Amino acid sequence: MIEPVESKGYFVRLLTLFHLICLINFSSVEARTRHHKWEVKYEYKSPDCYKKLIITINGRSPGPTIFAQQDDTVVVELKNSLWTENVAVHWHGIRQLGTPWSDGTEGVTQCPILPGETFIYKFVVDRAGTYLYHGHYGMQRAAGLYGSIIVSLPEGVSEPFSYDYDHNIILNDWYHASTNEQAAGLSAIPFVFVGEPQSLLINGRGKYNCSLSTASGFAAGVCNTTNPECSPYSLTVVPGKTYRLRIGSLTSLSSLSFEIEGHDMTVVEADGNYVEPFAIRNLYIYSGETYSVLVKADQDSSRNYWATINVVARKPATPTGLAIFNYYPNHPQKQPPTVPTTGPLWNDTTSRLAQSLALKARQGFINTPPVTSDRVIVLLNTQNKIDGHFKWSLNNLSLILPQTPYLIALRENLTDAFVQDPPPDGYDFANFDIHSVAKNVNATSSNRIYRLRFNSTVDVILQNANSMTVNNSETHPWHLHGHDFWVLGYGTGKYNLSCDWRKYNVVNPIMKNTAPLHPYGWTALRFRADNPGVWAFHCHVESHFYMGMGVVFEEGIEKVGELPSSIKGCGESEGHHRP
Amino acid sequence: MIEPVESKGYFVRLLTLFHLICLINFSSVEARTRHHKWEVKYEYKSPDCYKKLIITINGRSPGPTIFAQQDDTVVVELKNSLWTENVAVHWHGIRQLGTPWSDGTEGVTQCPILPGETFIYKFVVDRAGTYLYHGHYGMQRAAGLYGSIIVSLPEGVSEPFSYDYDHNIILNDWYHASTNEQAAGLSAIPFVFVGEPQSLLINGRGKYNCSLSTASGFAAGVCNTTNPECSPYSLTVVPGKTYRLRIGSLTSLSSLSFEIEGHDMTVVEADGNYVEPFAIRNLYIYSGETYSVLVKADQDSSRNYWATINVVARKPATPTGLAIFNYYPNHPQKQPPTVPTTGPLWNDTTSRLAQSLALKARQGFINTPPVTSDRVIVLLNTQNKIDGHFKWSLNNLSLILPQTPYLIALRENLTDAFVQDPPPDGYDFANFDIHSVAKNVNATSSNRIYRLRFNSTVDVILQNANSMTVNNSETHPWHLHGHDFWVLGYGTGKYNLSCDWRKYNVVNPIMKNTAPLHPYGWTALRFRADNPGVWAFHCHVESHFYMGMGVVFEEGIEKVGELPSSIKGCGESEGHHRP
Missing domain, CATH: 2.60.40.420 (Cupredoxins -  blue copper proteins)
Known part of the structure; x- marks a missing residue:
């Protein structure tokens, strides 16, 4: 800890103390529980000198960084002190192995947390690394509800x-x-x-x-x-x-x-x-x-x-x-x-694509992907209209989350909570022109989900296209909850199912939870459907997800343990939440 | 219906049609059910030429007027289409005889309605007259969520x-x-x-x-x-x-x-x-x-x-x-x-006081009050501080609503939902100087309530005082849910318990549900605790109620029928809401 020559001495001393405390915490050998008490509320702040009402955690935005060591259990006791708004917080990059109900995705894994309520998130951080957290309800992330999770290696591991x-x-x-x-x-x-x-x-x-x-x-x-x-x-x-x-x-x-x-x-x-x-x-x-x-x-x-x-x-x-x-x-x-x-x-899309392609797993830490996949889902990313509203869609379906979160609906067999038919695994490859504004840009709202065979290997090909603006194709960072995926490849133009798989890097692909889809290009991902639960996979642009740019995967729902009643209380689960 | 000479012809024709429909509706003899489907959402509007986001009902603010005839049942199917905010709507002036759960007061009579949910309010409008409705959650009334209820007389009555x-x-x-x-x-x-x-x-x-x-x-x-x-x-x-x-x-x-x-x-x-x-x-x-x-x-x-x-x-x-x-x-x-x-x-407080005093029940329609009361509750209205926050208090208690609405807590014996000790029936009459800033302005937050003997007659004396500003005493319109009260009198200065009751008008006092408390004055009200339920009584200034200026009365809770599960789902009633 370096002490600057002057100014902010007090804060620096506080920081030093804090770092010392961290060091002390980190020095113990056993995995332990890291308790956090958070109060989420609106406060006036001036992050960019312009004063506005933002959502803070314990008075801060970004919120407090969560420091933990691999295999620790993180407990966040989150009190919603907003006045009339509910809340939910997602732990971005944490796979929630065995705790799919702690993923914090409103409408997918939990009901929202009511004002005045305290909700307890509890999950294991099973891998060292740099992760994030943020609001996952409405557009609350954009209101300032976000922060970092830093997971250090176990003792003795460098x-x-x-x-x-x-x-x-x-x-x-x-x-x-x-x-x-x-x-x-x-x-x-x-x-x-x-x-x-x-x-x-x-x-x-x-x-x-x-x-x-x-x-x-x-x-x-x-x-x-x-x-x-x-x-x-x-x-x-x-x-x-x-x-x-x-x-x-x-x-x-x-x-x-x-x-x-x-x-x-x-x-x-x-x-x-x-x-x-x-x-x-x-x-x-x-x-x-x-x-x-x-x-x-x-x-x-x-x-x-x-x-x-x-x-x-x-x-x-x-x-x-x-x-x-x-x-x-x-x-x-x-x-x-x-x-x-x-x-x-x-x-300069070329330069960005080049950097995407430059990311490879480190020698000695390569997690080799299965050579083939059991299922290929191609998701055509398009901008559309539904009843006059602008939307984003995948294979012409624009996601609207159901009133009953999927995890609850599926675990408790509430089959009328959402439409049971699966969404399509592809689009009209032969006839769709990704380089021009589509002729018919109307889409359909949908709450249908992809149900994956447990432990199967799934490829997802994200296919970009022209938006509703001539000569425009946007960049979409796609984030998968509950998993890392292998990034098998990126390409430009329309993905060719019969041959583009040959371009895949199956030797040392990087694993990630978020990968960009570049303009007019494709991105090929592979993951193992090995985490029982229900998981959102969506464009991480706040407005795009708001406009329906996401899908949901279910896998191994029958292996999910009993749901905590705290995640329930909305939609058809209204009677299922015990205090 | 008068047709203006020009302009707005279309709207006028629509209005005419609407009036005709109303006339048709009103012409039937039997009490009937008036169904309304409402969608509550945020929209940009410019009520005063300044465009801002406001809460609308079916696209309007003020919302649609509810027209009904005495003894009709009004049903409002309210869909909450706000993004992340809950909602609740109060039917102001409607006594909710037999339906205390439809009063729409978040924290008192119901849990809030979640985004995406539809809640059904159902109540009888048992008396002709002019009433109101408005949001009763957070400060949503001030966001534009309000409207009128017009109840006409039965057929043949003029x-x-x-x-x-x-x-x-x-x-x-x-x-x-x-x-x-x-x-x-x-x-x-x-x-x-x-x-x-x-x-x-x-x-x-x-x-x-x-x-x-x-x-x-x-x-x-x-x-x-x-x-x-x-x-x-x-x-x-x-x-x-x-x-x-x-x-x-x-x-x-x-x-x-x-x-x-x-x-x-x-x-x-x-x-x-x-x-x-x-x-x-x-x-x-x-x-x-x-x-x-x-x-x-x-x-x-x-x-x-x-x-x-x-x-x-x-x-x-x-x-x-x-x-x-x-x-x-x-x-x-x-x-x-x-x-x-x-x-x-x-x-000119004198002129306002004079008009308050001029209101008397109409000859032939006088509902004579009981001559004496069973209980007198004096509520000293003061501005205070609690932990550095400005508050309003009654007898030094500032209301904070519990997480579990009182009606549910009391009906279902959830005795830890709020503090069971009663708040005080008076203040330190002898020593409190209402004409100057109080020496100790600290108060206490409280969720305690007044429990009234069923069918007893209760007097409430509202006592005004100096605020925390020198030479300032504010005006507070006090509104009682679930009842009309007799307005027995208004006076200036400190109410004298031993003699000011002699000034009461017990001959032809007006009945109201809202009455002003004038600066440095007192207002004396009487009501029969004859409506089983739990009822808010509060200052109708939105910011004052937000700052704790209210009390809650319970009466005849044991006579309240089974609560609809739709009002439950929050606090300790989280497991009690059946879909």
């Missing part, structure tokens, strides 16, 4: 790479409209898109150009660039030392490029899995992904450097997000003498 | 006064901050009051001075004074005819004075009870009250007149609310040639 210090960096994009306002626009006729974010946040701090804000009334004077809440995050490094940066993104919309001025980075972890190291100048990171990169403080130490995030994959209309890579003993808030980079070309 | 036509006028005050933003301020340290409203609404229409608005970002261009949504309500009258105006107020904060330029009004109904008629130039109306006044179109018919509402009892900072009293055949939107009145002096 990482296959070395570093001196570890820092956590969580990225986000930020909107000034409330989530209700965002949802209202998305649901309106005519459609009003949430638009590009007002700012980008690094560890919950951004900088909005207040001169653009002329807010009045209740919000008068709410934008203040000197508010310490929005001073840039400063990452202090000691010259010559190597840092592991654990970087996670929970953006609502934006794909990002992260870089540290003048410093190479080496990618070593992705979504909790070791990566065969490779060097980069900039890290492309999509919503729902985490990476660890190693960076050495090997540059001129007389100055600070910009750490930047920039929007890619959409035409940027948001200023660069800034943090300070602070060489000790410079002042942590001392501005670097340079102009921050605006990042790579936003539409 | 009113004791005559008029040609009937018009419904619902008044409100309006804020541009969201209810979450308002609640956040009220809960913050330091306290941020909701402040004076931005505008006043007559039948959901007001006029904000858009030049004051410089809203930016998502809200850009949201204030537009030419938006037809905010054209003033126009009340068309035929010269020489007499109109019954049914006027209700559901303001969040404001006490109002209503008047029609150049026209006297005769008060004939208050909260569903006939009033001994008296003439007024302006009607003082407090949140939660309804009145019927008769007004004759007996002025120069070549022009229109302003109908106005102005804030009283607080120093006004809100422009006059305007409607047009339109003499046929002038154009309904033709501006009157005069400057609208700014109303009576806001701090």
